[in-house]
Amino acid sequence: MLSCKEVTRVCSDELERPLKLGEQASLHLHLVMCTGCTQYRRQLRTLRQVMQAYAEGRALPPVDPREDEDR
């Protein structure tokens, strides 16, 4: 039985390499019982999407005081 701490590692590895069958089984067994880790896994995917948007230059620049009049 994997602990939450181990599951966070597997969720990251999953983004780097195909998981072994055993790893996949233990991951999903844990996820059905653990909302924390289910959210964690979802959040890693969100972070990847955000990074992708960022790398494409889709980030908004920081608040520019000169633009105050526009807002």
Added chain:
Amino acid sequence: MTGASDAEDSRGANREREGSMRGISAESLLSLRADMLRFADLQLRDRAMAEDLVQESIEAALRKSSSFNGQSTLKTWVFAILRNRIIDHLRQASRTVNMSSLVDDGEDWHEKLEAMFTERGAWRDGPRPVAWPDPQESMQTRQFWSVFETCLDHLPPATGRVFMMREFLGFESDEICRQLSISTSNCHVILHRARLKLRTCMDTGWGRPEGAPC
């Protein structure tokens, strides 16, 4: 040295004129300069090098402006050029500098990450992840991006570099391991810790603004 850069300046000016004739003005590129600099600096953590690469990218964009087909936004197109410059630079640097010496951030910050879990490895109540707001919506706000950049900036330097190579520049983790002469499993551990830390930071700064203990 001065002579060479004068010549470079006048070539640059010519390119700017050529570029603007094809519909991309030097002004529109220069307005992206501040964003490009933050982007490059975050990746390289070397201001002077970041400025050089941004300058080169702006010049390259003007030279190649005829290949900008207007399908992507100008910003996306220019950022792709800059990203490629950064990738080339890192590949070259890894041949001349022993980058493995950069892959050590000490152990202190790991302890904070460990403290999110009980001795048996279960989430403690405070740090246990709960659902985040809709990221698509948040990505339309400046506040979100300023938290995100701050969080990236707060990754320990070596860890940040590996993470950025992976997620930002799109290197496969195998290539990162090779370039930095570290083992695959070490590389995966570094990426794992980077994600754990970045997630925690985003959680505090954006995901639950009511302020959870961190």
